[in-house]
Amino acid sequence: MCCPSATLAVWSSAWLSGGTASDDVLDALTAWGEAHEVVAHDDAIAEVFDLPVTGRVPATPVGLLGALRRLGTPGGRLVLPVAGDVRGLGGGGPLTTAALRAGEALVFPDLGYAVVPQPIAEGLLRWTVFGLASNPVLGTPAPEYVPLSEAEHGLTETVRNSAGALQALDVARDRPGVRAELSAALRTKPRLEWPSGMPGRALRVLQRADEVDAILTLAQADEPGGAMSASAAVRRAEALRPLGDAIRRARCAAINESVRLLSQASEAS
DSSP states (O other), X not given: OOOHHHHHHHHHHHHHTTSSOHHHHHHHHTTSXXXXXXXXXXXXXXXXXXXXXXXXXXXXXXXXXXXXXXXXXXXXXXXXXXXXXXXXXXXXXXXXXXXXXXXXXXXXXXXXXXXXXXXXXXXXXXXXXXXXXXXXXXXXXXXXXXXXXXXXXXXXXXXXXXXXXXXXXXXXXXXXXXXXXXXXXXXXXXXXXXXXXXXXXXXXXXXXXXXXXXXXXXXXXOOGGGOOOHHHHHHHHHHHHHHHHHHHHHHHHHHHHHHHHHHXXXXXX
């Protein structure tokens, strides 16, 4: 499943590399909402991107795509922040607040900006462009680079370790109908389309991350009748936390590797 920022990251990179049309980007985004609008967080950003500031009549994603091409970015990097891990966002400020609320952001470290989606109404998603806070000495922080192979291996190992930890805590129990529940959960997710240049390994990692995410969701709620004690619930949460981190890491690695390869295809053409 991943998220709207992942869809925009891959499809905008494919468009910037000349591998697809802008209409294809817009069509891909409809998986997350029938309509999308774009605004800038403040007047300075509005001037750079030639976008309306928040509170004015918004632009369409076409305006954002045109700004990205004009500003010369090769593509963005997906960031999936959680409390305690906001790497790649440049510290505190409006961007970090918005990204934590959304659980995602598309960062353009070479430009020093990021964009965050927010549901506004049924079927309407608003994208807001923020500035990345920069260090006077170190400059604008770039999201951590994680090789796709490393992230894939880490996800597999974490699944194994988490299963062992849950069994040791005696909070992992067989549950009748769990396979049907997992299948139903996966069917409710949006069906995403990816550009033709999307690497196969990245797609496999995204699919595996979705499957593990569905398992994690069921595991977090799996206690019929609410019989689990508070201490057992805490131990279970601690055992599952590394799994959530591994899922986020795998998704970011898969999306960012896809963006990298799509950008390389542009340079080679």
